Amino acid sequence: MKLHISRALPDSVMEAARARFDVTVRDTTQPMSPEEVRDALATHDVLLPTLGDPLGADAYGGKIRAKGLANFGVGYNHIDVDAARAAGLVVTNTPGAVTDATADIAMTLMLMTARRAGEGERMVRAGEWRGWHPVQMLGLHVSGKTVGIVGMGRIGQAIARRCAGGFGMDVVYWNRSEKAVEGARQLGSVAEVCAAADVVVMAVAASPETRHLMDAAALAAMRPHAILVNIARGDVVDEAALIDALSKGAIGGAGLDVYEREPHVPDALIAMENVTLLPHLGTAALEVREEMGHMALDNAVAIAEGRDPPNPV
Numbered sequence: 001m002k003l004h005i006s007r008a009l010p011d012s013v014m015e016a017a018r019a020r021f022d023v024t025v026r027d028t029t030q031p032m033s034p035e036e037v038r039d040a041l042a043t044h045d046v047l048l049p050t051l052g053d054p055l056g057a058d059a060y061g062g063k064i065r066a067k068g069l070a071n072f073g074v075g076y077n078h079i080d081v082d083a084a085r086a087a088g089l090v091v092t093n094t095p096g097a098v099t100d101a102t103a104d105i106a107m108t109l110m111l112m113t114a115r116r117a118g119e120g121e122r123m124v125r126a127g128e129w130r131g132w133h134p135v136q137m138l139g140l141h142v143s144g145k146t147v148g149i150v151g152m153g154r155i156g157q158a159i160a161r162r163c164a165g166g167f168g169m170d171v172v173y174w175n176r177s178e179k180a181v182e183g184a185r186q187l188g189s190v191a192e193v194c195a196a197a198d199v200v201v202m203a204v205a206a207s208p209e210t211r212h213l214m215d216a217a218a219l220a221a222m223r224p225h226a227i228l229v230n231i232a233r234g235d236v237v238d239e240a241a242l243i244d245a246l247s248k249g250a251i252g253g254a255g256l257d258v259y260e261r262e263p264h265v266p267d268a269l270i271a272m273e274n275v276t277l278l279p280h281l282g283t284a285a286l287e288v289r290e291e292m293g294h295m296a297l298d299n300a301v302a303i304a305e306g307r308d309p310p311n312p313v
Contacts, residue, residue: 001020001045001046001304002023002044003017003020003021003022003023003024003044003046003047003048003300003304004023004025004040004043004046004047005023005024005025005048006026006031006032006040006047006048006049006053007025007026007028007029007030007050008025008027008029009289009296010286010290010293012294013293013294013296013297016294016297017300020297020301021045021300021304024040024044031051031052031053031054032049032054034054034058034059037053037054037055037059038059038061040066041059041063041064041065042062042065042066044065044066045066045303045304046066046067046068046069046070046300046303046304047066047068047069048070048072048296049069049072049078049079050072050073051073051075051280052078052262053078054078055069055079055080055084056080056083057080057083059080059083059084060084060086064087064088064089067303067304067306068089068091068092068299068300068303069084069089069090069091069092070092070296070297070299071093071296072292072293072296073093073283073292074093074095074098075093075205075233076093076313077205077206077235079313081313090303090309091313092296092299092303092312093311093313094292094295094296094311095154095311097291097292097295098155098283098292099154099155099158100158100288101282101288102155102158103155103162104162105231105257105278105281106155106159106201106203106229106231107162107163107166108255108278109229109257110147110199110227110229111142112276113254113255114139114141114142114227115139115140115142116137116139116273117276118276118277119137119273119274122273123137140198140225140227140252142167142169142199143167143168144167145167145169145170145198145199146170146172146196146197146199147159147160147163147169147172147201148172148173148174148187148193148194148196148197148199148200148201149171149172149173149174149184149200149201149203150173150190150193150200150201150203150213150214150236151173151176151202151203151204151205151210151232152173152174152175152179152181152184152186153175153204153205156173156201156204159201160181164183171184172184172186172192172196172197173185173186173187173193174187174192174193176204176209190213191217191218192221194219194221194222195221195222197222198225198226198227200214200222200226200227200228201229201230201231202228202229202231202232202237203231203232204232205232205233206233206235206236210236211235211236212238212241213236213237214228214236214237214238215238215241216238216241216244219242219250219251220245222245222250222251223252224249224251224252225251225252226251227251227252227253227255228253228255229255230255230256231257231282234259234260234261234262237260238260239259239260239269242254243266243268246272247268252274253274253275254269254275254276255275255276255278256275256276256277256278257278257279257280257281257282262280265277295310295311298310298311299311
């Protein structure tokens with residue numbers, strides 16, 4: 001069986017893949033081109049794609065040998081699942097493995113932005129720090145504040161536990177369906193969450209329905225001191241509306257790990273001192289990426305053998 005891996009995975013995963021498959025792996029870290037996708041679908045039994053690989057509706061028009069797509073990552077908004085299924089492909093992802101690592105990055109962004117850590121580090125590195133004084137770089141104290149979580153799946157609940165248990169924060173949330181979460185209050189709209197919270201965290205799955213869920217109206221509901229954190233996917237936030245809110249001082253800051261046109265980051269965001277910018281580090285820990293890779297590989301083996309995979313989308 002032939003397995004196409006779009007970008008190299010950790011060594012332990014690659015070794016395990018080669019023990020089970022005839023493996024093709026690209027020698028670049030960039031997403032596949034549409035032509036590469038169509039060729040891989042025509043010549044391999046399973047594809048192991050990841051973020052940014054173009055597997056939309058137009059990918060399935062030619063010859064298809066592949067039986068499925070074993071996606072590396074919990075997010076799969078780069079895959080048109082309905083079109084893939086219509087072409088006879090099974091689609092899987094890697095939930096669970098990413099939960100704690102992504103929640104940790106949410107806390108990192110929350111604290112860095114609230115306590116102006118990025119701004120402070122830039123000051124030190126530039127040789128501009130002149131010493132401690134009582135009103136230097138005063139930020140937002142997060143303990144005891146209210147966090148609003150948009151999307152209360154595995155990652156949202158992991159963030160809620162950290163905020164409540166570690167920082168004594170009240171937790172409010174919006175979710176597309178009713179869901180009881182101990183110690184947290186579900187509100188009826190994203191705007192209600194924005195109005196109630198000192199920190200708003202986007203943890204919702206990316207889909208056509210959630211694109212620009214955090215729009216100008218939702219941002220306008222946020223408090224002037226409040227911080228927006230996004231560890232979901234870039235397009236769940238209207239980036240232009242966010243830039244406008246930040247430039248007008250309508251919100252206090254933002255912590256971003258993902259971007260609407262990734263890897264492009266608007267110059268306006270880069271220029272803002274009250275914005276923390278990370279290069280999509282959500283799951284960037286070796287043991288997490290290894291677990292994701294082995295989970296994707298388990299899915300790929302099941303697809304190749306005609307079995308039900310452990311993690312179907």
